[in-house]
Amino acid sequence: MRSKIVTYCVLTVGALAFLFPFYYMIAGSLQTSPDTSIAGAFPHPSNLTVENYTAIDGRINLLQGLANSGIFTGGVILGTLVFGVLAGYALAVLKWRGRSATFALVLLVQVIPFQLLMIPLYVMIARDYGLSDSYLGMILPFFINSTAVVIFRQYFLQLPKELFDAARIDGANEFRLLWSVALPLVRPALLTAVLLTFIGPWNEFLWPFLITKDATMQPLAVSLANFISNIAASTTNPFGAMMAGAVVLAAPAVALFLIFQRYFTSNDLGSGVKG
Amino acid sequence: MTTSVAGTAGRTGGDPGRSGRAAGAESATRTRRRAFGAQPLGILFSAPYLIFIGVVFAYPIIFAVWMSFHDYFFTAPGAQVDRPFVGFDNYVTALTDPDVWRAFGNVGVFLLINVPLTVVLSILLATALDRAVRARTFFRVAFYVPYVTASVAVVAVWLFLFSNTGLVNNVLGPLAPNPSWLVNSALAMPTIALFVTWKGLGFYILLYLAALQNVPRELHESVSVDGGGRIRQFFAVTVPGVRPATFLVVLLSTITGANLFTEPYLLTSGGGPNGASTSPVLLIYQKGIEQQNPDVAAAIGVVLIIFVLVIALLQRRFVGREES
Numbered sequence: 001m002r003s004k005i006v007t008y009c010v011l012t013v014g015a016l017a018f019l020f021p022f023y024y025m026i027a028g029s030l031q032t033s034p035d036t037s038i039a040g041a042f043p044h045p046s047n048l049t050v051e052n053y054t055a056i057d058g059r060i061n062l063l064q065g066l067a068n069s070g071i072f073t074g075g076v077i078l079g080t081l082v083f084g085v086l087a088g089y090a091l092a093v094l095k096w097r098g099r100s101a102t103f104a105l106v107l108l109v110q111v112i113p114f115q116l117l118m119i120p121l122y123v124m125i126a127r128d129y130g131l132s133d134s135y136l137g138m139i140l141p142f143f144i145n146s147t148a149v150v151i152f153r154q155y156f157l158q159l160p161k162e163l164f165d166a167a168r169i170d171g172a173n174e175f176r177l178l179w180s181v182a183l184p185l186v187r188p189a190l191l192t193a194v195l196l197t198f199i200g201p202w203n204e205f206l207w208p209f210l211i212t213k214d215a216t217m218q219p220l221a222v223s224l225a226n227f228i229s230n231i232a233a234s235t236t237n238p239f240g241a242m243m244a245g246a247v248v249l250a251a252p253a254v255a256l257f258l259i260f261q262r263y264f265t266s267n268d269l270g271s272g273v274k275g
Numbered sequence: 276m277t278t279s280v281a282g283t284a285g286r287t288g289g290d291p292g293r294s295g296r297a298a299g300a301e302s303a304t305r306t307r308r309r310a311f312g313a314q315p316l317g318i319l320f321s322a323p324y325l326i327f328i329g330v331v332f333a334y335p336i337i338f339a340v341w342m343s344f345h346d347y348f349f350t351a352p353g354a355q356v357d358r359p360f361v362g363f364d365n366y367v368t369a370l371t372d373p374d375v376w377r378a379f380g381n382v383g384v385f386l387l388i389n390v391p392l393t394v395v396l397s398i399l400l401a402t403a404l405d406r407a408v409r410a411r412t413f414f415r416v417a418f419y420v421p422y423v424t425a426s427v428a429v430v431a432v433w434l435f436l437f438s439n440t441g442l443v444n445n446v447l448g449p450l451a452p453n454p455s456w457l458v459n460s461a462l463a464m465p466t467i468a469l470f471v472t473w474k475g476l477g478f479y480i481l482l483y484l485a486a487l488q489n490v491p492r493e494l495h496e497s498v499s500v501d502g503g504g505r506i507r508q509f510f511a512v513t514v515p516g517v518r519p520a521t522f523l524v525v526l527l528s529t530i531t532g533a534n535l536f537t538e539p540y541l542l543t544s545g546g547g548p549n550g551a552s553t554s555p556v557l558l559i560y561q562k563g564i565e566q567q568n569p570d571v572a573a574a575i576g577v578v579l580i581i582f583v584l585v586i587a588l589l590q591r592r593f594v595g596r597e598e599s
Contacts, residue, residue, distance in 0.1 A: 003505045010403040015417040021432045028435055036442050087324035096317030109332055115534040115556045116580055119563045119572050120335035127349060144327050174316050203425035205537045221427045225541055228431055239435045246428035257423045261416050
């Protein structure tokens, strides 16, 4: 009994530490003037306003930022779904020379941090290909998510072999097999992979920051960072406006996560890293 | 691999022993199988992914190493210029720069705080989560939310919380540090380490939670039959039982930590105060793109890879060994 109490105490302290900053983000975004006292964490209704949202929208175009983030993320999800599924299927179901080497590569790529590629990629994509300030340049380095390839492979492996043999005897070709036999059976994998892929580009800062100088092309993470470091000081309630921007950036990812949280299972993530 | 394909093709062509189209087609199939495997379509299916890896990972890595040994500078697109081989000049420039040493020292401080804290907190919370029956989903979701949220968004809240007149200092009252957290050269890096630990902990908790499912229940029972309490069980059974996961957590948090950029860029406005929280990646950005010395920046990148590899090997020796 005592150990149960300890367990729940630990968990509650943890949950508070993780959730409080989010509560404080929302509370701060709705305050007319920042109140950083302890009582200010529970703002008085008379001190509430949506002005911060209009204030930040006046300096950076929130809607445009959301649209850019959406296109960036959508492109990556599309690439991952089309080419990642093909690769995952080939790795799980088909037998071909170089398969195990390719799978080793999929795992290896995941521990290579993107930051180390930043200078050569910048030279290639921004300087040589002239793709700065374009969606294509933003999407290219993230086009196929390797973790998603591992997840696809894992799910395809679980499908019974007989299923494929039977369909092949019936004369189905591999494209048909993949499209109408295998894919419908791995829908949960598709959703897991889409969610996992979503948080990458949606939250990504460094790469789009490097290659977008044109404010109308910047994803929201970049324009918000720009606002924090250069513009916020000139607004009447800098922290309020910052919190408002943070809420707008965080909300889509957090909402998707809350709705589909059961698809973020430890096993999938574990397999994504461990192979 | 191309030579082996050519070799087998040649042999089949020069094999006149069997006549007839059917036999020829059959042996061609066999040859193809030997060269590409039973379902060569797999190569076609994987081709886009392999090309992607080639363009976005393999080539840039080789390019970065090449760049670090040459006098490389930005030019207008299409301009043909000479980029002479300069040996280790860029490395000398990088390693004689006190800023570079400072940045690596900073990341060392960061890792000394972040990695142990991540391991201890995530194993503790995962164990607690594993024992909980009620509200399990709620806690799991709560721990994971910071991980799915953009760094830029949560950085904004931390700036607010840890600012000079922020809530944290108000709660601490007279205990508040002066100068405040993010503008204090002794506290800037530890605060960043704390932020990164907080942000990524949910992911590591899930890794540990998966690992805990593989620790046999009987082991816990045998310890408790021997009269061992919960704490003894934790150290005698749980900690050794999740050792492979610990190695993974240590390794991944080190890699993530070595690539710190967004946090010092935004939390301490570019590695301040006075370079006390500059990270190597921030320096790569400043030197390579702001000051237009991509060759020196590439050299710092190569040094960073070697730095991470050495740490990873040490960790494998001390954390990853299988026995005990």
